[in-house]
Structure formats: structure tokens, C-alpha cells
Amino acid sequence: MTAMQSPAAPTAARWRAIVTDPIFIAAAVAVAIVLVGQLVSPGFGAYSQVVGMVRVASFLGIMAIGQTIVILSGGDGIDLSVGKTATLGAIVAARIMDGSDSRLLLGILVPVLVGAVIGLVNGLGIAYLRIPPFVMTLGMTGVVAGIALAYTGGAAAGRSAPALTGLVNNRGLFDVPGVVYVWIVLIVAVTWLLRRSVAGWNIYAVGSNRVAANLSGVPVRRNVIMAYVASSVFACLGGILLLGYTESVFLNLADSYTLPTVAAVIIGGTLASGGVGGYLGTAIGALVLTFLTSLLSTMNMPESWRTITSGVVLLVLLGMYGRQRKLRT
């Protein structure tokens, strides 16, 4: 498998570089989970089963796009409001669509705009008032939850548009549902934007050294704000797709996605301190987390042991490459 990734005759150092690359480790872990699953319960590694898991992973993966950008932008960047924002996005979308395809476009645009406003508030607080991102986005979680409660009056109504549900649930080309294609397009687009566009390079510049970025004429504040806007927008997008999956909404639909998005980013090898990493790793991180959850539930493990195991696996995975530097170097 590794020979394919390095056509030139690899030296020992190159082998080492490939094998210790977080993306490689994460991908290997994902494959290993599927293999173990196939051994434990035959059929786990079947094509349709894996496609089904990738479909479930796409919601987490798309919500984690923004988290990747925010963490890359450095300055202890993190967005703890993605889960609640995704929930609000789904709630607004369900209200507007209300089971009709004619309002599909409006039902996507309005929640995305709502998301942009939430991200803007986060970004302004972090860039101008210099509130630590952790605290600002944590505070916004309460505000967004309040908006969702006030907007729905405690009972969420509305339904997903049939076209949206079809995109998520109906299998298309190669028996793969449309949402997975949407995710693949986003993986390519986001990776390309981060690596090859000025906006992407600016995010890396701001993430690795704010002072240097500022002195080089990179508008630091504007980039930080844009990162948080992107985060909330992708969170809403993920929430809308999740709505397609569940068809109706409830008040805590996507709340539990927040910390998994952070975990996916870190498993994917993006440094928590910013400036190093990319979205491909995050996408694989989302696959690892989703495969792991499915494996544990296939093994008929009670919920308690499932939570314990997923915590321990996360720790082991991070212990392999997420360690910080020693004090004495």
C-alpha cells in the first residue's frame, strides 16, 4: 500500500516520514477498524456497509471543515459552537422547507446566512475584543441554544424537503448516496482552497505566526473573522444534511457533534496550535471516529463500555503522534 504512495525508490528516511505521517496512521487505523469489524462480525466490511458508514461520517466531516480552518488559523482557535449552530441550521431549514421541494433553495440559503451571522459575532468578539476563542464560542453556544429555544418555542416543527432526503438516503452512482459525493467534492475543494489559494495561504500564515503575518501585510483580523464565519456556515450546512438524514428535527439534533469535530481535526494531524495540517486528515479523522462507533455498536457492547472504549482509543491514537514537546529539548 505504501509503495503506491511513493513511486521513487524510498530511502529509510522517506519510509519513516510516510509511516509517521498522521494522515497515514489515521487511514491505517480506519482500515484496521474495518478489518477487525469484518473478523468480529462478518459483513461489517461489506461494500454497502462501508458506504453506509461513510454516509454517516459525511455529516461529521462537513461540520469539521470549519473546525479545521479555525484550528489552522491559530491563536488557540477552536469553535465550540459548531454543534449548536448545526442544530439551529437544521431547525431553521426544517421550518422553511416544511416538506416541500419548492422551498429547498430558500431552506438552504437562510440557515447558511444565519450561520454566517453567528460566525461573524464569534469572529468579531475574538478578533476585536480579543476574547479567547474557547470562551467566546462557549458563550455563543448558550446564545445560539437560546435563539433555537425562542424560535421554536420549545417544540421544533417542519420537515426536510424530499429532494434533500433523497440526496442523503437514496443510493446513486456505484450505489453511493449523493451526500457522499457532496463530501468528496468538498474535500477536494477545501484542500485545494487551503493549499493553492491566497485565502488559504493567508490562513496558514496567520496560524503559524500572527506577528509575522501582520508584518507581511496579511490582514490578520479579517482572516480570523472569516475563519469563524466559515466554521458556522459549514456547521449549518452539516446540520441541513443531517436534517435530510433524520427528516424531522429536535432541539438537540447535532449538539453532540462539537467535540467529535475537534477530535477529527486532531486525529487528522492538524496541530492544535495552528498553522500545520489540512482538511484531508480531518476527513479521515471523521471516518475513524464513525467507523469506531459503528464497530463498537456492532459488537453489542453496552453503551457504558462503548463510551469508555471510544475514549481509550482516542487517547491511544493521540498518544501515537499528538504528543507535545518535552520541556527539556
Add this chain to the structure above:
Amino acid sequence: MTTPPQTTVGAIRDGSWQRYLTFSLSTWVTIGLLIVVTALNVALQPTFFTTYSLTSNFATFAPLVFAAVAQAVVVIGGGLDLSIGSIVALASVVALTVMDGEPSRVAIGVLAAIVTGVIAGAINGFIVGVIRLQPLIATFATNSVFAGAALVVLPKPGGMVPSTMTTGYRSLVIGIPVSVLIVVLAIVLYWLLSRTRLMRHIRAVGGDRSAAFASLVPVVRVQMASYIVAGAFAGLAALAILANTGSGDPFVGSSMALDSIAAVVLGGIALAGGRGSGIGAVAGAIILAMVSTVLSFMGVPTTWRQLASGVIIVAAIALSVVMSRKDQR
């Protein structure tokens, strides 16, 4: 006050009474917020200072107060503990199971809760200090481990807390409600802790790890110790919850990690570490709890209450952060 808040402690001779009235700007913000919410509470609820009302108010505050002190110790040490809530849950179900409703076993139950907290804290400290994982993601992972363990101990809510504990918690000692005394106990415990060499080391590590290391502070051991102390305080929070609710719940404390962080920030403790006091965190926890009481007495409709409290908390956090930055200048 005659002492201007900007005066540094060093400018006033040691032993002078003015030393005790000299606070940093961010402490004044915390005190100001505390006075405002208390005044509003008294204005809206004239019975606030009756022993009955004090008993029930402080009975609900106490668990968060201890969790906030726990979080404060870790944050001052430059870390973060997202697992506080599930440590509280785990310690509470362990203590409940150990006591089994027998009034004679209360002492063993108290011990069990604290020991459980200490063990959980030691695991966190080991992972953050020795294995050197990012505190945020490491404690997120241990959070699932402890939450799962709590479910193993007590699969569903239930059980009986010995009646001596629940009635004792709501009784009076020489006219003072026990719940008030327990909050005072949290303050006294932190005050005692702050006079030890350990807490000075924790503060030094939180302020500047490399400088602390160069000054022969055993950084790794101190970091571990900060999580262990936090675990012990989480154990006390668990006891307060048991005494307040009278039964066990493995899901209790799910919102406590984030609430305790909000309390710490409201208490003027910098998330970067090294600055602030656990007593501020106690004030922060009380502010946080009283905001919701004030809103309910103001007659804000239930569906709007969360939004209102969210906005107030974000504003208070912004104020606190902006003011604590002025301290640094």
C-alpha cells in the same frame, strides 16, 4: 474604597490592612457583577435573605461552586479539564453505591467520593503531564471514559442517599444554613490551598512553564497534582449533588464542565493560566447561578430565558476579559 484599584499589592507595605482591600481590576469586575446580581435578586425576591431561601439557593449553588474551584486550580496551572462533570458523576454514583442508603456509612461514602475524584484526577494528570497530550482533547477523551464508568457503576438513575445527608444538608447550625457553610468551606479550602507551596508552584507552571522548569519547579509533578486536587474538589461537588438531590444519576453534571469554565472566566481567571484565584471562581459560579434565578423572577418567558441568560453571560465574560487585559498593561 480609599485604595485606588490600580495600585499594585507590592506598593502597599506588607501587614497593612489595605492589602486586603487591594484587588486587580478584573477582581473588581467580578465583585461588581456579584453585587449587581445579588441586588437584583434581593429587589425581585424580597425573601432572599430569609434562612429558607438562603438554604435552598445555596444548596443548588454548592455543586457548581466546588466544580468551579476544581476547574480554577487546573486553569491557573495552565490546563483545562473538560472531564470535571463526568468525574462528579462518577464520584457521586460510587459514593451512592458505597453508602447504599445506610446513615452509618456516610463517612465511608465521603471518603469514596474524594478517593474516586483523586484517582480520576491522577489519570488526567498522568495523560496531560507525563504523556503530554493537549489538555482540551485529552480531558475530552477521559470525559467519555469517566462517563462510561459512571454508567457501569449505576446503569440508570436511582438509589437512595442516606437521609442524614439530605436532611443535614438543609438544616441550620447556630442559625446559619449548612449549605451556606459548605460554600464557605469551599472558600476556606481554597484559601488554605493557596498558602501552600504546591499552589505557588501550580501558579508558576501556569504562568510560564519554561521559567518554572528553569527555577527547579517539578513541572510534570505539579501539573499532575493540579488535576489531582481538582479531582478531590470534584469529589466534594459530587457529595453536594447527592445531598441536594437525594438520589443518584449517572448523567448528572453533563453541563458542569462548561459551566465551571464559564464560572472561572467570570471569576477573573485568565484561561492562559497563572493568574486569578479560586475564590473568584466561587463568585463566578454564584453569579452564573443567580442570573437564571433573576430572569425567572423578572417574569421572562421560559422560552426566552436561555437566550437572555446567554447574552448576559457573553456580555459579562467580554467585560471580564477586557478588564483583565487592562491589568496586564
